[in-house]
Amino acid sequence: MRMTSRTRTRSGTPRWYSTRGARRSPPRSPPRLPGFALGRRYRPARCPSPRAGIVPRVEPILVFGPWSERYDLGPGHPLTPRRFGPGIDLIRAVTAAAGGGPIRELPPEPAPDTELRWVHDAGYIEVVRRFSDQPFGSWEAGIGPGDTPAFPGMHDASAAVAGGSIRAMAAILRGDTDHAVHPGGGLHHAMPGRASGFCVYDDPALAIAKARLAGLRVLYVDLDVHHGDGVQAIHLDDPGVLTLSIHQSGRTLFPGTGFVGELGAGTAAGTVFNLPMEPGTGERGWLGALRTVLPEVAATFGPDVVVSQHGADAHAWDPLANLRVTTTAMGAAARLVHAIAHRWAGGRWLATGGGGYDAYRVVPRAWAHAWLAAAHLEPPSRLPAAWRERWAGEAERYGQAPLPEWLDDEANAGLRPDGSQDAADRRAIETAALVRELAVPALVRAAGDLGWWRASVELDAGGWSGLGAPVGDGSRVATGTGDTAPGIAAPGITAPDGVIEVLDTVDAATWVGLDLASQVIAPASPAGAQQLVLAALTSPHAVRVSAAVAGGTVVGLVVSAAPGGRRLLLGLGVAPDRRRRGLAGELLRRHVDGPHGVEPWDAAVTLAERDAVEPLARDTRGAIARRLLEGAGFEVGRAGGPVGDADPGALVAHRG
Numbered sequence: 078m079r080m081t082s083r084t085r086t087r088s089g090t091p092r093w094y095s096t097r098g099a100r101r102s103p104p105r106s107p108p109r110l111p112g113f114a115l116g117r118r119y120r121p122a123r124c125p126s127p128r129a130g131i132v133p134r135v136e137p138i139l140v141f142g143p144w145s146e147r148y149d150l151g152p153g154h155p156l157t158p159r160r161f162g163p164g165i166d167l168i169r170a171v172t173a174a175a176g177g178g179p180i181r182e183l184p185p186e187p188a189p190d191t192e193l194r195w196v197h198d199a200g201y202i203e204v205v206r207r208f209s210d211q212p213f214g215s216w217e218a219g220i221g222p223g224d225t226p227a228f229p230g231m232h233d234a235s236a237a238v239a240g241g242s243i244r245a246m247a248a249i250l251r252g253d254t255d256h257a258v259h260p261g262g263g264l265h266h267a268m269p270g271r272a273s274g275f276c277v278y279d280d281p282a283l284a285i286a287k288a289r290l291a292g293l294r295v296l297y298v299d300l301d302v303h304h305g306d307g308v309q310a311i312h313l314d315d316p317g318v319l320t321l322s323i324h325q326s327g328r329t330l331f332p333g334t335g336f337v338g339e340l341g342a343g344t345a346a347g348t349v350f351n352l353p354m355e356p357g358t359g360e361r362g363w364l365g366a367l368r369t370v371l372p373e374v375a376a377t378f379g380p381d382v383v384v385s386q387h388g389a390d391a392h393a394w395d396p397l398a399n400l401r402v403t404t405t406a407m408g409a410a411a412r413l414v415h416a417i418a419h420r421w422a423g424g425r426w427l428a429t430g431g432g433g434y435d436a437y438r439v440v441p442r443a444w445a446h447a448w449l450a451a452a453h454l455e456p457p458s459r460l461p462a463a464w465r466e467r468w469a470g471e472a473e474r475y476g477q478a479p480l481p482e483w484l485d486d487e488a489n490a491g492l493r494p495d496g497s498q499d500a501a502d503r504r505a506i507e508t509a510a511l512v513r514e515l516a517v518p519a520l521v522r523a524a525g526d527l528g529w530w531r532a533s534v535e536l537d538a539g540g541w542s543g544l545g546a547p548v549g550d551g552s553r554v555a556t557g558t559g560d561t562a563p564g565i566a567a568p569g570i571t572a573p574d575g576v577i578e579v580l581d582t583v584d585a586a587t588w589v590g591l592d593l594a595s596q597v598i599a600p601a602s603p604a605g606a607q608q609l610v611l612a613a614l615t616s617p618h619a620v621r622v623s624a625a626v627a628g629g630t631v632v633g634l635v636v637s638a639a640p641g642g643r644r645l646l647l648g649l650g651v652a653p654d655r656r657r658r659g660l661a662g663e664l665l666r667r668h669v670d671g672p673h674g675v676e677p678w679d680a681a682v683t684l685a686e687r688d689a690v691e692p693l694a695r696d697t698r699g700a701i702a703r704r705l706l707e708g709a710g711f712e713v714g715r716a717g718g719p720v721g722d723a724d725p726g727a728l729v730a731h732r733g
């Protein structure tokens with residue numbers, strides 16, 4: 078779980094996440110929204126979760142207490158504890174305004190060294206302690222004048238941020254709550270052996286480690302404008318943690334990493350994904366990119382718990398970065414993550430804060446959105462007047478006034494979209510399309526593109542019947558529509574257990590009478606995969622399915638379709654306990670040579686084609702795919718273009 082790290086020395090001038098090469102716009106005043114303009118306000122389709130009247134199984138927990146405000150890097154530092162005043166106050170005010178009850182709070186306490194050492198080096202913890210007592214030493218392990226200066230009591234304050242996220246995860250694992258929100262958490266740049274970018278101990282990585290110690294698989298979603306480099310690095314080699322970060326490109330912003338080609342290695346290849354955005358990307362590009370990738374990635378990975386980081390610094394008014402995201406889009410993103418936790422992770426969700434340097438106009442609204450999603454409360458459109466009155470003076474004093482009237486922003490944050498923003502938004506969608514090819518198996522992509530089955534929770538109201546009800550081990554149980562279609566009879570297929578029968582062609586009527594073993598084919602949930610294949614079989618896309626069946630359960634499967642002129646191989650898989658016996662090769666040969674005459678075939682294999690639960694090493698996967706395809710008469714070569722550049726092991730294959 079740990080990786081070694083190097084400690085870099087660096088001169089000590091403050092640089093506050095310096096942008097490199099990008100022109101930085103001064104903070105802009107928020108747009109004033111005249112009452113008659115209400116109809117122009119940008120309202121993306123709401124995900125169905127935070128409806129009034131839907132009650133969470135257990136009330137969510139807000140992680141906040143006296144320790145939260147002691148993480149204080151000094152006067153004038155952008156990551157100011159002053160944000161807790163208006164931020165926590167707004168969470169309470171909107172909860173009351175939306176009719177929510179009293180908030181369950183969990184106060185952070187310093188995590189013991191035994192827990193910090195899950196991801197941090199013992200030597201580094203000692204350095205932090207030393208600075209804690211003597212905050213004037215020379216620059217060491219990332220601590221010193223600049224981004225992460227020493228301060229008295231630094232160790233305990235930092236350990237308390239870590240402790241808040243760890244205790245929140247513990248509460249989720251115990252079943253005390255489904256959702257916890259830790260606004261003071263999200264210190265995602267901290268590395269095993271050094272502080273970085275305002276972050277001393279990596280609380281999201283530690284919360285993930287807590288879940289991993291319990292054997293759970295974790296999806297981490299990082300919405301901060303800066304790449305979530307610490308969390309990615311710490312869990313880089315662990316195939317049980319999938320990290321997805323959307324951020325301003327490392328070419329123009331700290332920490333200079335988070336490119337599409339960072340994909341993980343070995344067995345963990347395909348568990349690291351990054352969506353770098355060009356400066357000027359607006360809410361359309363940012364949210365569009367996230368929606369393109371996140372639902373299908375979650376469906377394919379099948380996490381047991383979701384951890385997300387909701388840094389508010391992607392906002393158009395943030396003084397340290399150059400994206401043009403709105404609180405509207407941040408709210409939609411929070412609800413999307415929440416919905417994904419319910420559909421694919423049994424509801425288990427820890428949300429943290431993160432960056433965000435417009436502490437009065439932006440951060441409180443971003444936090445409120447994450448909290449309202451977790452509390453299943455409908456976001457109010459207008460901010461409570463009393464909240465605005467309480468914080469107007471302080472906001473004015475710190476140059477972040479006037480306070481907005483609305484929780485959501487005006488379209489495009491009130492900025493005129495220009496040619497460069499249009500280009501950045503287009504680029505965001507192109508980047509997302511590329512990452513989707515690398516992250517999502519061909520079968521799941523085809524299902525989405527051809528309308529067979531959608532991982533997108535926002536478009537799928539069928540998955541919501543179970544919301545709010547106990548879901549048990551929901552990560553393995555689909556709560557969606559039933560797995561049979563009306564009007565299709567289900568003739569039984571029987572074979573003695575252990576004897577495998579290969580069916581060259583499976584039709585819909587046969588399919589509904591079969592069970593599907595785990596880990597045969599994407600998505601991760603067998604019930605979801607069954608629905609997908611059934612929908613494919615009843616589509617007009619000439620779908621062909623061959624199956625290996627043992628005792629009424631499908632233990633091997635091949636799926637192809639011919640939506641255009643050529644036939645596409647979309648998926649091939651065998652259950653773990655049936656592998657290494659030549660079954661996949663036999664299935665593929667019979668599928669390709671079936672009684673359908675000669676057809677031209679295409680196949681493309683990226684690192685998305687893998688067993689998400691027990692992945693083999695990347696090289697082994699590639700060798701097996703090549704051998705199987707060649708054994709079935711395909712000519713196999715390396716993928717070219719952007720896919721081949723990002724994933725040098727990607728293959729393309731043709732036959733006929």
Ligand SMILES: [Zn+2]
Nearest residue numbers: 301303390432
């Ligand atoms: Zn940030």
Ligand SMILES: [Zn+2]
Nearest residue numbers: 133415451453
């Ligand atoms: Zn919920």
